[in-house]
Amino acid sequence: MAIPSASQVATTQNYISSANFIAASAGKGAGLHKPEVSEDFVKRYGSQNLTGFLDVLGAKAPVSNFQFSHYEEDWIHQSFTTDSVGIALTGGIEILISNASSLAVNAAGDSTFVRPGAVILLKDGTMGLVVAKYTVGTAVTGAGNSALEGYTTAATTTAAANQHVIHVMNYNGTTALSVANGDTFAIVGMEFAEGTGQPAGVTPKVLEYNNTCMILKESYQVSGSESTNKIWFKVNDEATGQSGYLWYLKGEGDTYRRFMDYSEMMMILGEQATATSLVGAGNASAGITGGVRGTTGLLNFMGNTHNYNQLAGFNLSDFDSMIRTLDKFKGSRENTVWAGLDLSLAIDDAVAAMFAGGGISYGAFNGAEEIAVAMGFKSFTRGGYTFHKKTYQPFTHLPMLGAAGFDYAGMGMVIPGDAGRDAKSGDSIPALRVRYKAAEGYSREMEHWLTGSAGLAQATSDVDELRCHYRTERGFEGFGANRFIKIARA
Numbered sequence: 001m002a003i004p005s006a007s008q009v010a011t012t013q014n015y016i017s018s019a020n021f022i023a024a025s026a027g028k029g030a031g032l033h034k035p036e037v038s039e040d041f042v043k044r045y046g047s048q049n050l051t052g053f054l055d056v057l058g059a060k061a062p063v064s065n066f067q068f069s070h071y072e073e074d075w076i077h078q079s080f081t082t083d084s085v086g087i088a089l090t091g092g093i094e095i096l097i098s099n100a101s102s103l104a105v106n107a108a109g110d111s112t113f114v115r116p117g118a119v120i121l122l123k124d125g126t127m128g129l130v131v132a133k134y135t136v137g138t139a140v141t142g143a144g145n146s147a148l149e150g151y152t153t154a155a156t157t158t159a160a161a162n163q164h165v166i167h168v169m170n171y172n173g174t175t176a177l178s179v180a181n182g183d184t185f186a187i188v189g190m191e192f193a194e195g196t197g198q199p200a201g202v203t204p205k206v207l208e209y210n211n212t213c214m215i216l217k218e219s220y221q222v223s224g225s226e227s228t229n230k231i232w233f234k235v236n237d238e239a240t241g242q243s244g245y246l247w248y249l250k251g252e253g254d255t256y257r258r259f260m261d262y263s264e265m266m267m268i269l270g271e272q273a274t275a276t277s278l279v280g281a282g283n284a285s286a287g288i289t290g291g292v293r294g295t296t297g298l299l300n301f302m303g304n305t306h307n308y309n310q311l312a313g314f315n316l317s318d319f320d321s322m323i324r325t326l327d328k329f330k331g332s333r334e335n336t337v338w339a340g341l342d343l344s345l346a347i348d349d350a351v352a353a354m355f356a357g358g359g360i361s362y363g364a365f366n367g368a369e370e371i372a373v374a375m376g377f378k379s380f381t382r383g384g385y386t387f388h389k390k391t392y393q394p395f396t397h398l399p400m401l402g403a404a405g406f407d408y409a410g411m412g413m414v415i416p417g418d419a420g421r422d423a424k425s426g427d428s429i430p431a432l433r434v435r436y437k438a439a440e441g442y443s444r445e446m447e448h449w450l451t452g453s454a455g456l457a458q459a460t461s462d463v464d465e466l467r468c469h470y471r472t473e474r475g476f477e478g479f480g481a482n483r484f485i486k487i488a489r490a
Helices: 018-025 053-057 247-269 316-328 341-356 369-374
Strands: 059-063 067-073 079-081 084-089 092-098 118-121 127-135 163-170 184-190 206-212 214-223 230-236 243-246 304-308 334-339 378-382 385-391 412-416 432-439 447-452 465-478 485-489
Touching (some): 053 247, 092 127, 214 247, 247 465, 304 316, 316 341, 341 378
Parallel strands (some): 059 432, 304 485
Antiparallel strands (some): 084 092, 092 163, 127 163, 230 243, 378 385, 412 485, 432 465
């Protein structure tokens, strides 16, 4: 039986020097000294999630087909452009017009809105009465002027489909009306003699809006082993609400944010796919997958574009120009302006100039500037139109639209702040909204599910991994493109 030695002898086997401590700690987990690692995970670019623009501005509504549409009313009044001027008549003139700039009388679109009996106003302020209208190439009969009997209306110009000739007589005297090619005239009334019948009716054009839903997907995967590895710092993810010392939580949160950002960007920037290689069967050898749809996004939907001078910058005159556009097309009296940083700064300068003249208003926020500021908006009124401006982060987000060569920093979007009303249902209609696929209790607005065998109560496969999946099928829908303005540097 061995008896322990009464003496204590130092050996290299049971002694760890300070050098050993240092060497061992280089691998962090191998040393006896706990390394000083902050539990704070520094986000050097701040919160990288984008704004959730459509959640702020728009509404959402389900659709049961990937294609969706709605109808919009066109002008009930129209002005017309003179294609060419024909013979001068005694006290009148012959004018050729096209159906391209008018309302259709019937489904075939074979008649223009201008009818005999129409009172027209010319740009010089003179008035005329339409006494006859004929399809190009037909003989004139019963025009109300014997000098025109038998005249063939082919002399004006080479006719295109649905072009018509009108004979217009001057209300005031025998002088021929002064009309040039390209002149515009407006219909301001309808006048007839006693004992005459009623004019032919007209049906205004109805504008059809069409768009499609696109399918967006994103995924994240982590091995079962990695999902249980602890890290030195704590992950707090505001997107998912999860926190802990597991790195996969960061990966899942990033995936969610990226998925939502992609969804927003496609609603803003998207366009419908038309390329045969995309919408057709595709080309497997080239790695091209067919059957995609795309969706026309907000920027491609907007009916007006205001270009401002890049050197002069955006100034007060640009506001006035946009106000005239809104007034012309019956735009909203209250609008939001989502601007890239360069444009946002230029607007601030323009607003400062207006402030000197007392032009700022915070009426939308009960007159309280601090409320508007707290919401991230700067609000002001000019010419009876109120604008609420906010800097739109994605337009200057460096890895995306703020990348070198892009000019979204100088771009902006003017969006109506009022809501329309559905003529049939009476329901309020937003200026824009997201349509998502849904039917019979199944919604594809936002789908999230897990697969694999790691960390799941019920495995879906024998693969030692955890997969996070995100999917949505959605499209953009806008109402009244004429009421929107895209701002861009020229």
